[in-house]
Amino acid sequence: MANQNVSDVIEQYLKALLEADEQVEIRRAAIAEQFNCVPSQINYVIKTRFTPERGYVVESKRGGGGYIRILKVKVRSGCGLVEWMIERLPRRIREEDARVMIQKLYDEGIVERQTGNMMLSVLSRQTLNVGDRETEEHLRARLMLAFLQSLQYER
Template sequence: MNNQNMTDIIEAYLKDVLHKKEQIEIRRSEIAKLFDCVPSQINYVINTRFTIQNGYIVESKRGGGGYIRIMKVQVLDEMDRLDSMIEIIGKSISERDSRSVVQNLYENDIISKREAKLMLVAMDQSLYTGDKFTDNRLRANLLKNMLANLRYEMPKKRKAD
């Protein structure tokens, strides 16, 4: 199996286990052994697929009895989710993390597919100044303004694709 497929398989496995439980504790070496891959592959999956922007909190304890705990974030309502995301974004956000925020909003029925596409186009294709630091700050400001606007206009159901 190639690495890209392995990453997707490991992510799907962990999400399946998380679907059954509120949180999971794993040992990196045990999961690596289960999937016959290197432990760094597990780190990659956790660091890229189980971020706060994707709705997860990850805790880890190093050492012999170490573990990685993954928990799905429980947000009370859409307003709380938007406020949390605005806070998480801060002053700067990468293109990858901004895509994760938009995908999370779509998957949780806060925005429609069309709104997600518009948000992604605005953040991806129009923010290239030649300076990554400036791009990430502009992207953060744009995304936070979009999220703040959603807070004031919350229809009951947004899945009108």
């Protein structure tokens, strides 16, 4: 644990809570106090590590009785992970987010290692090489959509 930063420790803590229950409700200030960090550190961890691409939905309520609720995503019966990803795919996607989605597809046995690595290669910044970030992210999202749609019919 000596090599871990506070974000990693907070992430592991929240994931451990989610192991026991598919939903956890926290108070940002209480968690920040527990880990001796600023509340914005909690926001950062939740925003970057508990995303739909990683299998989570986050809800929050501000104010005196406010909370942050993290839920493990359950894919609806009859609607697979690929369809779920297609429905929620943004118009622009960062390379890291594409990597996380491909890892999830691999972890769930939807793509094999070789296919996942090929997808990563095609979606990499080096391969796209379009110059500006916005165009790159739009192109990556379109390619990811094409990959996901092709996976719907290969089963």
